[in-house]
Every structure is written in C-alpha cells, then in structure tokens.
Amino acid sequence: MSVPTVIIHRDADMLAKAVAARVIVRIVDAQSAKGSAHLVLTGGSVGIATLAEIAASPARDAIDWRNLDIWWGDERFLPAGDSERNETGARKALLDHVDVDPARVHVMRGPDSGMTAEESAEAYAEELRRAARPEDHGPAPAFDLLMLGMGPDGHVASLFPEHPALYDTRPAMAVHGSPKPPPTRISLSFPVIQGANEVWVVAAGEEKAGAVRLALSDSGPMQVPAAGARGRRRTFFLLDRAAASKIPSSLGRISSP
Numbered sequence: 001m002s003v004p005t006v007i008i009h010r011d012a013d014m015l016a017k018a019v020a021a022r023v024i025v026r027i028v029d030a031q032s033a034k035g036s037a038h039l040v041l042t043g044g045s046v047g048i049a050t051l052a053e054i055a056a057s058p059a060r061d062a063i064d065w066r067n068l069d070i071w072w073g074d075e076r077f078l079p080a081g082d083s084e085r086n087e088t089g090a091r092k093a094l095l096d097h098v099d100v101d102p103a104r105v106h107v108m109r110g111p112d113s114g115m116t117a118e119e120s121a122e123a124y125a126e127e128l129r130r131a132a133r134p135e136d137h138g139p140a141p142a143f144d145l146l147m148l149g150m151g152p153d154g155h156v157a158s159l160f161p162e163h164p165a166l167y168d169t170r171p172a173m174a175v176h177g178s179p180k181p182p183p184t185r186i187s188l189s190f191p192v193i194q195g196a197n198e199v200w201v202v203a204a205g206e207e208k209a210g211a212v213r214l215a216l217s218d219s220g221p222m223q224v225p226a227a228g229a230r231g232r233r234r235t236f237f238l239l240d241r242a243a244a245s246k247i248p249s250s251l252g253r254i255s256s257p
C-alpha cells in the first residue's frame, strides 16, 4: 500500500476545481496507456462539487467517455432518482452532460429493483468480479482512480467506525444501521478499495480536521476508516485548509496561494 501525499488548497471551491483538473489528467493518462479506464465516484459535498467542475471544464472533452467504466464507492439504498442517492447527484452534476456508455455506468441498485440490500450488494460484487482481469489480481478491477469523500467521524464510502462491515471481505456488501442517514447502504469493502491503483480522499471543512489528522496518523482503520483508505500505487489526501488545519505542517504541501 502507498504512503499518502497530502495536498492542500485554499478553500472548498478551489479544492473541487483542482481535483477536477487532476481527475481529467488521470483518466486521460490511463486511457492513453490502455485505451479504457475504471473510475470510482463518491457522493458527498466535495465529491459532487468536483463532478460539477469536471462538467464545466473544456478539458473534459479530452476524456474518451465511451471508454470509461464508472463505479461507485458506496450508495444509499434508496430508489432510483431519489435526491439522496449518490448516483442521482453524479448524474445531475456530470453524467447527464457527457457521452458515457450507459452499459459502463455501474450503479448500485436500490429497493425499486425488487432486490434486498443484500441481493443488490451481491449483484454489485458479481459485476465487479466479471469486470476483473487476471492482471488485477483480485475480485474487482484495480481501479485507475477511486475517489472517496470522508465524514467528520472518519468514515469513507459507507464504512463507519467500529461497524461490522469493516471486516467484510466480499467485494461489496450491504450496510445496515449506518449512523448517518439513510440507515441502509451498499459499500465497497476495504480489500477492493485497497486494490485500487490510486485512492484519493477528498475532504473540506473544519469539521473534518480531527478525522483527517487521525487518518494520517497511526490510527487503526476500525476506529478511523479513512486510515485504511490507501491505494496500491498512490494515495492522495486532497484537502482544503480548514480540513488540513490539525495535521502537522510537515505533512502537507500547500498548492493554492
């Protein structure tokens, strides 16, 4: 697993713009090398703001959207179109504005599919297994980029502190009793997150500062799930100044004046 690199931008707005630029370059690079790429989206405030900035960037057309597989790190188990679904936010902010191949947009299905949360999670796990190639060395693609938001409690995807889902080794699982509404969710598991080539944790706001500090210290991922958010080849913590305000200055590189 890689050691995190911390990059700090002046505020949430600049953070979303800078991460959007970075995402475009990362996907273009991956597609240039292999022809296609796998991108995992996150919900949450900065996650969705980043997608809106990608949509607003003229450079978005450098991405070959038809040759991009889009996945989610987690989803709230709600019907399609519900405004609280991460998918709904992503479609509104970005996916409705670019030429994605619908067959390559891999949504975690909600109760309107007729499935229980367990069945939906297993269907997602199966979709991940089918997409994995031998060179991925695991039950899911080694994603080119997996983005994660982070809660003030240090949760990433729908992996919450001290929750049994943290120990789950299936590619995706149902999460019940989430402390943040809604209570039922679907999440990728730690082994799949840590199998991604690049993991980027994106967080803004003072309320995240304590969790950011712990995620970059020796905390265990069971207490602070973001401490387990590490990619195989590269890990970024992309923060605004408020979210970075409790980490030692030696850890962070300021990139926006």
Ligand SMILES: O=C1O[C@H](COP(=O)(O)O)[C@@H](O)[C@H](O)[C@H]1O
Residues within 6 Å of the ligand: 042, 043, 044, 045, 046, 047, 073, 074, 075, 076, 086, 148, 149, 150, 151, 152, 156, 157, 158, 180
């Ligand atoms: O519930 C969730 O929360 C986190 C963080 O959201 P934020 O609004 O505090 O940035 C998000 O990353 C996750 O995908 C989502 O389901």
